[in-house]
Amino acid sequence: MRTTDLSELAAFDAVARHRSFRKAAEERGVTASAISHAVSNLEARVGIRLLNRTTRSVSLTDAGAMLLAQLSPAFGDIGLALDALNQYRDTPFGKVRINAPNSIAPFVLGPVIGKLIERNPKLELEIVATDRLIDIVEEGFDAGIRLGESLREGMTAVRIKPRMSLVVVGSPAYFARHPFPRMPADLKSHVCIQNMYPNTARYPWFFSREGHEVEFEPTGPLALHDHELMIEAALADVALAYVWEDRARPYVEAGRLIRCLDEWIVPEDWLYLYYPARRHMSAGLRAVIEALRVS
Incomplete structure (x- = not known):
């Protein structure tokens, strides 16, 4: 498969997961028009409409749903293969996107950011702080931080420090x-x-x-x-x-x-870093977890 083909499939995968060209573009680090162009090229090449588009929404056609179901495991395997290369590097490599509550992010992440980047110079850490409860999968995050009481099913959770009151x-x-x-x-x-x-x-x-x-x-x-x-x-x-x-x-x-x-006053519930249970954990995310984990 040509590189351009894989790029088009990756663009489609992002749009299909987010149901949004804008969010897909943010995840891929390109413009929304570039994502739209890639998906249109893919549809023209396969001769089948994969997405239904309106000014307000994006949805999958039956063909698009079938393609997404086939692509998701494949891209997961590609991610695992690339992550396996970390054993040949001295430090983790790549971007890790974390979502955390704005009200506590400075006290949870602030003390570890400096050492984390110093020890892992090839790690790109992207932190979005908001008190709005979000779907980390839908919005393209690798992991989120929340109190235990607000964790969703299907997530792996790791207790982190500090315990706050x-x-x-x-x-x-x-x-x-x-x-x-x-x-x-x-x-x-x-x-x-x-x-x-x-x-x-x-x-x-x-x-x-x-x-x-x-x-x-x-x-x-x-x-x-x-x-x-x-x-x-x-x-x-x-x-x-x-x-x-x-x-x-x-x-x-x-x-x-x-x-x-x-x-x-009593200590609040423990904080947890959580991530999708079925998604492979990158070396970068492992480094973040080790920096935050309760010892």
Whole structure:
């Protein structure tokens, strides 16, 4: 098979998996028009329409679905063959795309990025941080990072560090006007920020002590999904915030925020790096896992 033929098939495979020329182009590192041209050339060469296209959607024809089913294992085998070459290299080679929550990415990946690249100079690490829950397969990621409770079936998960906690913080000026809470029930008389997912769903503040668990649902005037915004609101003396401990730490150490209810705070669920169970693991992804894995 000619190189151009393989390139066309790879372009089709990407479009078929993503159902999008734009996302396929991002994965392949080319323009959307180049992807469209490659797929059109493939269809002209085989004499069969493989994709149905409208201005808003892309779908597979029956022929396209059959071709994709045959191509996916073949491209998997090609990936395995190329990855096997890593045994002849000193360090892993190639791109690894990771998706991680924006609220915790700096504390999980920040401490390891420098050493990871230094030890693996031929590794290309591409990190996209977003709190939106995404399908890592559909969006072309090699792996994602999430709390264990939000992992999907069909994924292999590896526990990673650090284990993080959420804390309640307020400013000195806020506590000068409001009594210091001693119990989660005391929060009912406070102005508390509502924690929100990007899809606008709220989640409660969770506390536990000696086996006694409490969920508190704030009803304050602010609903935010970005922890940095929550901290800014707390610094503005208007409300208490329930944020990741590592995000609050520099402000607490500087005396700009005060922690409360610490005896009710428990570590969150472990974080996991997850990837499709049926997809081969590249040497680059193995290097990332080893850098993050809980020892």
